[in-house]
Amino acid sequence: MTRLTLLVDIQRCIGCWACTVACKQENSVPPGVFRNQLFLVGPFGEYPDVKAYFLSRPCMHCEDAACVKACPTGATFQRGDGTVQIDQDKCIVCGYCAWACPYGARQINPVSKRIEGCSMCSQRIDVGLDPACVHHCMGKALMFGDLNDPNSDISKYLEANKDRVFPLLESFGTKPRTIYLAPKMGALVPKP
Amino acid sequence: MEIQWMLVLYSLFMGLSIGPFALLALTDACEKRPALCKWASLVGLSCIILAGIAAFAHLLKPLAAINIFNNLASPMARETVFVLLTGVVAAALAVMNLFNWLPGLRRMLAWFGLVLAVISVILIATIYLLPARPAWNSWLLPITLLTSSLINGLLLAWLLVAIVPKQGDETGLMELAAKLRSWALPVFAVYAIVTVVFFLMAASQTGGITRLLVGDLALLFWLGLILVGLAAPAALIWLGKKDPKASALAAFLLVAIGVLVVRAMLFPIGVRIPITSLW
Numbered sequence: 001m002t003r004l005t006l007l008v009d010i011q012r013c014i015g016c017w018a019c020t021v022a023c024k025q026e027n028s029v030p031p032g033v034f035r036n037q038l039f040l041v042g043p044f045g046e047y048p049d050v051k052a053y054f055l056s057r058p059c060m061h062c063e064d065a066a067c068v069k070a071c072p073t074g075a076t077f078q079r080g081d082g083t084v085q086i087d088q089d090k091c092i093v094c095g096y097c098a099w100a101c102p103y104g105a106r107q108i109n110p111v112s113k114r115i116e117g118c119s120m121c122s123q124r125i126d127v128g129l130d131p132a133c134v135h136h137c138m139g140k141a142l143m144f145g146d147l148n149d150p151n152s153d154i155s156k157y158l159e160a161n162k163d164r165v166f167p168l169l170e171s172f173g174t175k176p177r178t179i180y181l182a183p184k185m186g187a188l189v190p191k192p
Numbered sequence: 193m194e195i196q197w198m199l200v201l202y203s204l205f206m207g208l209s210i211g212p213f214a215l216l217a218l219t220d221a222c223e224k225r226p227a228l229c230k231w232a233s234l235v236g237l238s239c240i241i242l243a244g245i246a247a248f249a250h251l252l253k254p255l256a257a258i259n260i261f262n263n264l265a266s267p268m269a270r271e272t273v274f275v276l277l278t279g280v281v282a283a284a285l286a287v288m289n290l291f292n293w294l295p296g297l298r299r300m301l302a303w304f305g306l307v308l309a310v311i312s313v314i315l316i317a318t319i320y321l322l323p324a325r326p327a328w329n330s331w332l333l334p335i336t337l338l339t340s341s342l343i344n345g346l347l348l349a350w351l352l353v354a355i356v357p358k359q360g361d362e363t364g365l366m367e368l369a370a371k372l373r374s375w376a377l378p379v380f381a382v383y384a385i386v387t388v389v390f391f392l393m394a395a396s397q398t399g400g401i402t403r404l405l406v407g408d409l410a411l412l413f414w415l416g417l418i419l420v421g422l423a424a425p426a427a428l429i430w431l432g433k434k435d436p437k438a439s440a441l442a443a444f445l446l447v448a449i450g451v452l453v454v455r456a457m458l459f460p461i462g463v464r465i466p467i468t469s470l471w
C-alpha cells in the first residue's frame with residue numbers, strides 16, 4: 001500500500017512563497033485564503049546572532065485526522081493512499097473541520113463558498129505528477145513521494161536526515177503525516 | 193475568530209426550549225392549566241424551529257444537509273439527531289395540547305422532551321470540546337452552556353406563567369410563578385459562578401485574563417455579561433415577588449442578552465495556538 005507524504009526541509013526553504021502561489025494558481029484559491037501557507041518563524045536572538053526560518057504549512061494529512069472525525073457528512077475522508085480529501089458535493093460548509101484542525105489547514109473560501117484544504121493536488125498526483133507546491137519549490141525544500149517505497153527519493157532523503165525529523169504539534173495526537181526536518185544551524189529547535 | 197451569530201442564536205433557542213418542557217413536565221400545567229399548556233408547547237416548538245432555521249442559515253450549502261448523518265461518530269451529527277428528536281417531540285406535544293388529545297400521555301411526553309432538550313444542549317456544547325482550541329477544551333464549557341440554558345429556560349417558563357391570561361376560575365398561578373422563581377435562584381447562582389470561572393480560565397489560555405478584564409473582550413465581559421447578564425437579572429429575580437410580570441419579563445430579557453454574550457464571547461476567545469509558537 002502506498003503512503004503518499006510531503007516532506008518539508010526547513011533548512012532548504014528560502015521563503016520565496018512559490019509553494020503558496022503555485023497552490024493558489026493550481027487550485028484557484030482566492031486572496032486571503034490558503035491551502036498551503038508560508039509562515040515566518042522568528043526572528044530569534046540578538047544582533048549579530050539573529051535567526052529566522054520559513055515554515056511551509058500544507059495539510060498534514062494526519063493519520064488520525066481531527067477534520068475527518070469532525071465532519072458530519074463524511075465529505076472529509078481519507079483515501080487509501082493516506083491523503084485527506086474533500087468531497088465538495090457532500091460538504092455542507094459548516095466549518096467544523098476548520099475549527100477542529102490544530103494546524104489551521106482548513107479555511108472557508110468566501111468566493112466559492114466551499115471549504116479549502118490541501119488535497120496534495122489530487123488532480124496532479126493521480127496522473128503521476130508532483131503536487132504544484134513541490135513542483136515549483138526552487139530550493140527543493142518540499143519533497144513528495146511514497147514513504148512505503150524504500151527506493152523512493154523521499155524515503156532515501158528521510159533516511160539520510162532522520163536526525164532532523166520533528167513532528168509539528170505532536171501533542172494534539174492527530175499523527176501528522178507531513179514530515180518536517182528542522183534547520184541544521186544553531187540550537188533553535190521546535191519545542192516538544 | 194469571527195462571531196458566528198447564527199450558531200449563537202441556534203444555541204440560545206435550543207437552550208430556551210428547556211423552559212417550556214420543564215414547565216409541562218415539572219408542574220401541574222398539563223393536568224390543570226390548558227391555556228398555559230398550549231402556550232408553553234407552542235413557544236417550545238417555536239424555539240426549536242427558530243433554532244433549526246438559525247442552524248441551517250449557518251451552513252453555506254444547506255441543500256447538502258441531507259448528508260448530515262453520514263458520519264454518526266461526528267459530534268455535530270449526534271447533536272443534530274437529538275435536536276431533530278427534540279423537535280419531533282415538541283411538535284407532537286404542541287398538536288396534542290392544541291387538540292386536547294391523550295391528556296394522560298402529555299406529561300410523560302413532556303418529560304421525554306425535557307430529557308432530550310437537555311441532552312441536545314449538552315451535545316451542542318460538546319462540539320466545542322476540541323484540542324485544537326484550548327480555551328474551549330474544558331468541561332466547564334458544557335456546564336456553562338447547560339446552566340445558562342437552564343436559567344434562561346426557567347425564566348421563560350416563569351414569564352409564561354406570569355403573562356398567559358388566567359382561564360376562568362383558575363387558581364394557584366401566583367404560587368406556580370413563585371415556585372419557578374424559587375427554582376431559578378439557585379440555578380442562577382450556579383450559572384453565574386460557573387460562567388465567570390470558565391471565562392477567566394479560558395482567557396488565561398488565550399492571551400491572558402487581562403484580555404477579559406481590560407482588553408478586547410472587556411466591554412462584552414463587564415457590560416454584557418457581568419452587568420446586564422448577571423447583576424441586573426439577579427436583582428430582578430430576587431425582587432421578583434413584588435411585581436412578577438414585570439420582573440419576569442425584564443429578568444428573562446436581560447438573562448437572554450447575557451446568554452447571547454456568553455455564546456458570542458466563545459468565538460473571540462476560542463483561538464487556535466499559532467503553529468509558529470512552537471519555537
